[in-house]
Amino acid sequence: MRIGIPKEIKNNENRVAITPAGVVALASKHEVFIEKNAGMGSGFTNEAYMAAGATIVETAADVWETAEMIMKVKEPLPSEYMYFRKGLILFTYLHLAAEPELAQALKDSSVLAIAYETVSVNNSLPLLTPMSEVAGRMAAQIGAQFLEKPKGGKGILLSGVPGVKRGKVTIIGGGVVGTNAAKLAVGLGADVTLIDLNPDRLRQLDDIFGNQITTLISNPFNVAQAVAESDLVIGAVLIPGAKAPKLVSEEMVKAMSPGSVIVDVAIDQGGIFETVDHITTHDNPTYVKHGVVHYAVANMPGAVPQTSTIALTNVTVPYALQIANKGAVSAILENSALAKGVNTANGEITFEAVARDLGYTYVPVKDALQNDSVSA
Numbered sequence: 001m002r003i004g005i006p007k008e009i010k011n012n013e014n015r016v017a018i019t020p021a022g023v024v025a026l027a028s029k030h031e032v033f034i035e036k037n038a039g040m041g042s043g044f045t046n047e048a049y050m051a052a053g054a055t056i057v058e059t060a061a062d063v064w065e066t067a068e069m070i071m072k073v074k075e076p077l078p079s080e081y082m083y084f085r086k087g088l089i090l091f092t093y094l095h096l097a098a099e100p101e102l103a104q105a106l107k108d109s110s111v112l113a114i115a116y117e118t119v120s121v122n123n124s125l126p127l128l129t130p131m132s133e134v135a136g137r138m139a140a141q142i143g144a145q146f147l148e149k150p151k152g153g154k155g156i157l158l159s160g161v162p163g164v165k166r167g168k169v170t171i172i173g174g175g176v177v178g179t180n181a182a183k184l185a186v187g188l189g190a191d192v193t194l195i196d197l198n199p200d201r202l203r204q205l206d207d208i209f210g211n212q213i214t215t216l217i218s219n220p221f222n223v224a225q226a227v228a229e230s231d232l233v234i235g236a237v238l239i240p241g242a243k244a245p246k247l248v249s250e251e252m253v254k255a256m257s258p259g260s261v262i263v264d265v266a267i268d269q270g271g272i273f274e275t276v277d278h279i280t281t282h283d284n285p286t287y288v289k290h291g292v293v294h295y296a297v298a299n300m301p302g303a304v305p306q307t308s309t310i311a312l313t314n315v316t317v318p319y320a321l322q323i324a325n326k327g328a329v330s331a332i333l334e335n336s337a338l339a340k341g342v343n344t345a346n347g348e349i350t351f352e353a354v355a356r357d358l359g360y361t362y363v364p365v366k367d368a369l370q371n372d373s374v375s376a
């Protein structure tokens with residue numbers, strides 16, 4: 001199979017969808033085309049890719065037009081939609097519930113689009129997990145940074161100092177992002193509260209952290225009280241594939257003290273704060289509303305690409321290899337984890353939560369694939 005890796009074009013997205021090690025894994029049986037300088041942000045030179053067996057091509061168009069499967073990191077941006085076509089396999093993060101125009105473009109062009117974030121094994125999301133680990137850890141660091149006065153915050157140190165109280169951090173969602181945010185926030189010495197809907201998850205978190213954190217069940221009363229008392233609130237909720245629920249209302253944000261900070265990690269699925277009305281970028285990561293600093297960057301791991309690219313490709317390349325070796329249709333039909341990743345196929349929306357949130361008819365992936373055969 002011809003596999004193409006374009007350079008990422010989202011603001012400050014320095015990750016790339018493959019490392020030289022990944023090329024070695026694929027190139028013994030397949031052809032790998034990489035856009036010139038695509039790996040530079042992650043520390044991988046064109047020469048390193050060529051030595052691993054890849055062909056370097058000059059432009060994004062060369063990659064998109066040559067490849068049968070495109071591997072990316074972030075969802076395609078509108079300038080990339082012109083490359084969509086029937087027979088193309090797209091393997092990347094998509095977050096379609098929050099990207100209606102992209103969903104329509106993939107549907108209209110009959111791309112077979114496999115979203116990293118919905119590939120699922122026994123209720124875990126193996127291709128989301130490493131980036132959630134990164135973003136969770138970053139969320140605590142970033143929150144601490146924006147609480148500093150010169151960064152627009154109220155001017156507190158999360159750890160406090162002897163004789164001065166610690167800062168309060170509330171994390172809503174106790175999955176991978178939430179747990180990793182808690183690890184760092186506890187490490188920074190903050191007073192941490194973790195809120196989740198699932199009592200069994202709260203039990204696990206209690207076992208992991210003991211008395212280092214407070215756990216609370218998620219309901220509007222607990223969320224309102226914890227948010228009002230907090231210096232930093234981190235949004236870390238996920239309902240796989242679906243638009244994130246707005247758990248923190250505008251009124252709750254107004255009740256926070258001026259200079260407090262919100263980090264809405266779940267912004268890639270639309271975000272959990274009513275006051276987060278747009279995605280921010282690494283260039284311009286925050287805005288202030290009701291006196292509260294809001295951070296809503298949808299590609300947080302893009303800022304630490306040397307860590308993130310390796311963590312991401314460690315888990316994506318084995319799936320890419322299955323797709324390339326077996327052909328997409330056989331790989332999907334034989335591997336239920338991969339089948340759950342398919343969001344669009346043959347002009348249909350094949351992930352139920354995406355179809356529901358965007359108002360399309362849901363067509364199960366097997367039915368969509370039977371409607372037609374994908375060239376790969």
Ligand SMILES: NC(=O)C1=CN([C@@H]2O[C@H](COP(=O)(O)OP(=O)(O)OC[C@H]3O[C@@H](n4cnc5c(N)ncnc54)[C@H](O)[C@@H]3O)[C@@H](O)[C@H]2O)C=CC1
Nearest residue numbers: 131132135173174175176177196197218237238298299300
């Ligand atoms: N902004 C960025 O750069 C990045 C964003 N993310 C996003 O972060 C979000 C969280 O991801 P993960 O932690 O991996 O998901 P996860 O599935 O591991 O955890 C989600 C948690 O939310 C909980 N939850 C669901 N409904 C809830 C409610 N009403 N109240 C409280 N908790 C609730 C679940 O029980 C679960 O424990 C996702 O949207 C993911 O895509 C991940 C990586 C990077």
Ligand SMILES: CC(=O)C(=O)O
Nearest residue numbers: 093131268298299301
């Ligand atoms: C999960 C995701 O969208 C990211 O790592 O950018």
